Amino acid sequence: MLKRVYIAPDEFIAITLKEMLASRNIKAITRRFETTWLDGLPKMMKGGWGDVLVDEKDVEEAEECIKEFLEEHENDEPGDSDKP
Numbered sequence: 655m656l657k658r659v660y661i662a663p664d665e666f667i668a669i670t671l672k673e674m675l676a677s678r679n680i681k682a683i684t685r686r687f688e689t690t691w692l693d694g695l696p697k698m699m700k701g702g703w704g705d706v707l708v709d710e711k712d713v714e715e716a717e718e719c720i721k722e723f724l725e726e727h728e729n730d731e732p733g734d735s736d737k738p
Contacts, residue, residue: 656683656709659716661702671706674723680712 659682662668668684675682686704708716 656707657713658705659708659713660706660720662704662706664703668704668706671720671723675706675708675716675719678715678719680708680716680719682706682708682716 660671662671662684665684665686668686672682672684684704684706687702706716706720
């Protein structure tokens, strides 16, 4: 059974986390909240773009990986690589 490990604020972060988890041998999928006929209402109600889901057996490891990844990249902004 799949379990939510993160509510992504946008598609870019959802895909980034999915790929990061895959690099650590954790299969993840994304599930977006939006549907075309509701025009953004689910996103407003659920507080994000969509879910990052993993198998139940991988939940603890995935949550730890996501926490570490987000803490590591918390202050990253475009163009940071140019700064001394």
